[in-house]
Amino acid sequence: MVYVNVGVPREVVEGERRVGLVPETVARLVGEGFGVLVESGAGWDYNLDEHYEEAGARIVGGAEEVYGESDVIVKVAGPSLEEVEMLREGQVLICFLNGPQEPGLVERLAERGVTVFSNEAIPRTSAAQSMDALSSMGSIAGYKSALIAANTLGKYVPMLSTAAGTTKAANVLVLGVAVAGLQAIAIMHRLGANVFAYDIRPETKEQARSLGAEFIDSVDERKKEEEDGWEEYEPQGWRKLMVALGFYSFAEPPRDEYIVEGEEEDEGSKEPERWSREKLEADQRLVRERIKEMDIVITTALAPGRRAPKLVDREMVESMKAGSVIVDLAAEQGGNCELTRPGETVKHGGVAIVGPVNLPSTMPIHASQLYARNMYNLLRHITEGGEGGPRLKLDFEDEIVSAMCIAHGGEIRDEATRRALEESRSGGG
Template identity: 55%
Template sequence: MKVGIVREARGGENRVALVPETVEKLVRDGFEVLVESGAGREYHPDEEYREAGARVAESAGEVFGSADIVLKVQRPTQEELPLLREGSVLITSIQPAFYPELVQRIAAAGVTLFSMDLIPRITRAQAMDTLSSMASLAGYKAVLLGANALGKYLPMMTTAAGTTRAAKVLVLGAGVAGLQAIATARRLGAEVEAFDIRPETKEQIESLGARFLESAEPGGAAAEEEEVVEEERVLSPFARLMVALGFYSFAERDGKEEGPEAGIAEEAESGASTGGYATVQPEEKQRRDREMIRERLREMDLVITTAAVPGRRAPVLITKDMVEEMRPGTVIVDLAAETGGNCELTVPGKVVEHNGVRIHGPLNLPGSVPVHASQMYSRNMYALLSYLADRDEEGNLRLKLDFEDEITDAACVTHAGEIRHAPTREALEGGES
């Protein structure tokens, strides 16, 4: 079975789907690996791939034309689409519901498409979870971006000229990206507050040294505390923190026999790695939360928003009128810019200034850390390939497509000319109407 890696063609994408370290493992497992020249850029030159056992191809066309499985980081470009070979497999991160026409063309080409962002968040799929690995990098870089844009220190500084207070940072959404943002801002010395609609994130947030924001609810505090205590009986605070950071193996219940997956279902359904905004809240609770956020925004120096729901538009958490009440010089870094943004004024890929507040809508922050991002993505890819690969009676590698399997069924977008992903089909039908 031949695996191919091409140089990413989209502008600004410096990651690569497989690093030499992973290529060596695949070759040892019996795969043949073909790498387009320059795919690893200056971080991983062609010679490293040759030493790992890969063959270096001169063009992307050669890779697409001969590989059984092509691995990519980004969705294919218009120039790459004609190179797709019928019967081949393409594994990438495509966010299919946002690009239904592209998926339709891939299906029409007879290509089996797997999207890494559709890998279910269950324990068995932990090592394949690119959303968590990339979100962790995004949360880290978001704080550095905000600190660089802010016209003040993040930590409290005492000098001969006096003392400057620590900057106040607010993180909205305590999924993987949010928790990493909290940890990074705290390491830089900022005063950090955070909000998530899931009360169980309180201990995760506080364990990182931040303050958890709660909207006032007459008579509701006791009930909320009871819910947290009940959760603690089945999953310790440390375990829940590790789960939110993407380490699902920590979700095993002490003394229980139902297995680790039992502790993950609630986390996945409530959007644990996406800021929690998959959960529907009562209207009155939403109103109180909005007012609390509005009040805290007036005091902040830096705001990081991380709320995203895979396959859907990001929820708007900061409206235009909220921005207008914020202090001039405040910086917002919106990690949900690629799916519409958590701030009403966010423009993807741009920095917008409104009433002295600068709103950053960065795209592909993981791509700005290409060495470690590629390494982590590559390990995710290796885990999926190892999971899908099987050997026939002669001992030859083949692809095992068992659509009764939860992971295969969820991640496979197209197969045999058909679109299997229901939200993508619905998006196409909506566009046609």
């Protein structure tokens, strides 16, 4: 007897070529007592119906059967209006559904009594890492952004020596050092670029450096300027005599007059958890100056549930060299660049501004594999084993369930989504 049926419909959003579960994860679920229904053709041309059947899934002819017989629906993109009408009370839907950007859709799902789990709402905790589809897809987006930038740039990324002379390595700046940004840094470093990075969070500095990037930091810049006049200590007078006689301890500078290398920092000078407003403003001025030297800028800053922050304004674009490239991974949420247009490449003053959308879907094989593994772990988290097979267990005291479940029991649970809905009704959205 099967207690939980998991349904995998074919994605209907234009350009979406991922699938909610792949045969690998279907086999694991079936082995643990889940039933799995897959709409014919859901795996496109890389996961065929026969592969799902071999894994133990039941192939059905249309979406109506999938929605009609499943307890849990696993999708990638949010449901269309037609799909919403196929969902029923008590059913669980797992997908990417940014509530604050789609409050009306969440409201309709809540009205139908659907329990909605949003992948965008995953908490950033160690316990949730194995279910974090947002990070899995972000890594793919960062990888593809580097390739798009290299392909758009009209010159080599690495330094190359040829019979005709040597070409300089491209200068690349990555703004936003989260999962996508770190992947973009790593790929550009492997391609041989001079990579620079910036983020407002102090902890990202060492992360970027560990992957080969130079972190843009106004404090470091000031230290370099101060060190230009630095001179190595040389003992003088009687100290020089004592060193000549073999008393080498006198070669060290007096502690009350000099700072000894390696002893510059004490507990009182450790980097604070948050940088000061003054430092952030100085950093922004430095980024504005350094962007003039860049051949490629990749922006990756996203704020869940909000419009993307503007990091590159028109003036900064106009200060860049002709032939340089900006790839804006935040295009779908308004863009980090003032001139970005989602899904288009804009030319402004000789600079190409690329606004790609749904990059993970351009790598559907690995994107689906990673997504399916995240979904497998999430399904196991919201069910419990028992005699006869797994059963749904929604524990709203659990941090992951509480954060990801944005609608349940006819109500919108996510505060940001409720606020966005109120604003849209009042005309202030």
